[in-house]
Amino acid sequence: xxxxxxxxxxxxxxxxxxxxxxxxxxxxxxxxxxxxxxxxxxxxxxxxxxxxxxxxxxxxxxxxxxxxxxxxxxxxxxxxxxxxxxxxxxxxxxxxxxxxxxxxxxxxxxxxxxxxxxxxxxxxxxxxxxxxxxxxxxxxxxxxxxxxxxxxxxxxxxxxxxxxxxxxx
Amino acid sequence: xxxxxxxxxxxxxxxxxxxxxxxxxxxxxxxxxxxxxxxxxxxxxxxxxxxxxxxxxxxxxxxxxxxxxxxxxxxxxxxxxxxxxxxxxxxxxxxxxxxxxxxxxxxxxxxxxxxxxxxxxxxxxxxxxxxxxxxxxxxxxxxxxxxxxxxxxxxxxxxxxxxxxxxxxxxxxxxxxxxxxxxxxxxxxxxxxxxxxxxxxxxxxxxxxxxxxxxxxxxxxxxxxxxxxxxxxxxxxxxxxxxxxxxxxxxxxxxxxxxxxxxxxxxxxxxxxxxxxxxxxxxxxxxxxxxxxxx
Numbered sequence: 531x532x533x534x535x536x537x538x539x540x541x542x543x544x545x546x547x548x549x550x551x552x553x554x555x556x557x558x559x560x561x562x563x564x565x566x567x568x569x570x571x572x573x574x575x576x577x578x579x580x581x582x583x584x585x586x587x588x589x590x591x592x593x594x595x596x597x598x599x600x601x602x603x604x605x606x607x608x609x610x611x612x613x614x615x616x617x618x619x620x621x622x623x624x625x626x627x628x629x630x631x632x633x634x635x636x637x638x639x640x641x642x643x644x645x646x647x648x649x650x651x652x653x654x655x656x657x658x659x660x661x662x663x664x665x666x667x668x669x670x671x672x673x674x675x676x677x678x679x680x681x682x683x684x685x686x687x688x689x690x691x692x693x694x695x696x697x698x699x
Numbered sequence: 700x701x702x703x704x705x706x707x708x709x710x711x712x713x714x715x716x717x718x719x720x721x722x723x724x725x726x727x728x729x730x731x732x733x734x735x736x737x738x739x740x741x742x743x744x745x746x747x748x749x750x751x752x753x754x755x756x757x758x759x760x761x762x763x764x765x766x767x768x769x770x771x772x773x774x775x776x777x778x779x780x781x782x783x784x785x786x787x788x789x790x791x792x793x794x795x796x797x798x799x800x801x802x803x804x805x806x807x808x809x810x811x812x813x814x815x816x817x818x819x820x821x822x823x824x825x826x827x828x829x830x831x832x833x834x835x836x837x838x839x840x841x842x843x844x845x846x847x848x849x850x851x852x853x854x855x856x857x858x859x860x861x862x863x864x865x866x867x868x869x870x871x872x873x874x875x876x877x878x879x880x881x882x883x884x885x886x887x888x889x890x891x892x893x894x895x896x897x898x899x900x901x902x903x904x905x906x907x908x909x910x911x912x913x914x915x916x917x918x919x920x921x922x923x924x925x926x927x928x929x930x931x932x933x934x935x936x937x938x939x940x941x942x943x944x945x946x947x948x949x950x951x952x953x954x955x956x957x958x959x960x961x962x963x964x965x966x967x968x969x970x971x972x973x974x975x976x977x978x979x980x981x982x983x984x985x986x987x988x989x990x991x992x993x994x
Contacts, residue, residue, distance in 0.1 A: 549749075550753055553828070554828075556829075556830035559830065559902065559903070562830060579712045580711070580712060580715050583712075583715055583716060583719055584719075587719050587722075587723075590723070594726075595741070595743075595746055596741060596746055597828075597831075598741055598833075598835045598871070599831070600726045600727065600729070601722075601723040601724065601725070601726030601727035601728075601729075602723075602727055604719075604722075604723045604726065605720055605723035605724060605727065608716065608719040608720055608723060609720065612712070612713075612716040662727060663831075663832060664832060
């Protein structure tokens with residue numbers, strides 16, 4: 531399967547999972563998991579940066595259309611799409627990742643490297659998203675708790691997804 | 700000039716990032732302003748149809764709850780209907796012509812019977828959320844079926860929200876569960892008739908706050924709170940919720956701050972009724988012209 535086709539399928543799959551399953555989940559008004567940004571995390575290493583940002587915008591705006599939060603998801607997605615290369619640069623070994631490993635995943639980056647990569651970007655996404663959604667710092671403790679717990683829930687989902695689809699070599 | 704171009708080329712990524720973020724923020728601000736009747740997206744045909752398909756599956760699992768609420772509503776309506784009452788007056792006299800009474804033609808002006816004021820449409824809920832700061836319901840009924848923005852929406856048990864935007868076959872309803880100052884429902888205590896307004900504090904989908912009830916009112920746990928009928932969106936006496944806890948609003952204690960258990964269960968609302976107020980425009984025009992006169 532070509533990289534392009536795989537990414538198109540992943541786009542649709544993650545969007546549908548997010549809209550129809552994960553958006554219905556809410557635990558104690560605090561934990562609302564998001565998995566759709568895995569699409570941005572798993573784009574190929576060598577994709578030009580403007581393309582990553584545009585794809586992130588597209589993904590965010592499509593989810594916004596379903597959840598009536600015009601622009602909020604898109605802003606968070608563009609933010610992490612912009613920061614993605616920095617994180618990859620920091621985490622990559624000398625000389626970059628092997629060119630045979632085209633997309634970031636547990637097998638190509640190593641489990642701990644990938645977890646740091648995912649955790650940082652997911653956390654940043656949640657910070658931007660929840661600040662824009664709640665729109666106010668009237669209750670900072672609640673906001674922080676919500677960001678941290680949702681990040682944890684999202685990370686668990688991302689690890690599950692990786693184990694399901696990426697571990698085979 | 701050349702330096703400028705080089706500068707732009709070097710920081711192209713950053714400028715693209717800024718551009719996209721600005722677009723996003725503009726979108727956020729445009730669409731989060733509740734006063735604007737911006738076009739809402741789940742009213743559009745693609746997402747509406749997808750939600751419809753999804754709901755067909757999900758609906759099956761809620762059949763039992765839906766049936767129960769419909770039976771309960773039928774019982775309530777049976778109890779209200781004219782034939783359930785025994786007329787004590789046995790003498791011959793004028794009988795009220797119910798057909799004429801409930802018609803909406805113009806003849807009522809000639810004969811002098813009652814004017815129809817509210818018209819109800821039933822609609823199926825195909826998407827609903829309770830976990831956002833501002834919640835929306837998508838219903839499968841749109842402008843082709845006579846839905847227009849700013850119509851009231853109720854369920855079989857109580858108030859649900861207000862129609863916000865409409866496409867051909869779908870409409871998006873701004874749920875009562877919206878943490879915003881612009882969504883407040885004019886309410887009245889069922890017993891003492893004191894007026895107040897209901898807000899949702901964004902916390903729990905089963906509770907809302909009733910404010911501005913004067914201290915002189917007698918409030919007990921379990922009292923019904925109903926719509927006041929002032930807003931032209933909802934008829935009078937539609938239940939909003941039931942009194943749960945009563946607190947003083949501040950130290951001075953000039954008014955009560957009441958926590959309501961909402962009458963509508965937003966977790967399993969499946970069918971709603973959209974209310975058209977046939978006399979709304981007339982009321983609006985009169986009120987507007989009066990305000991202008993005073994200004």
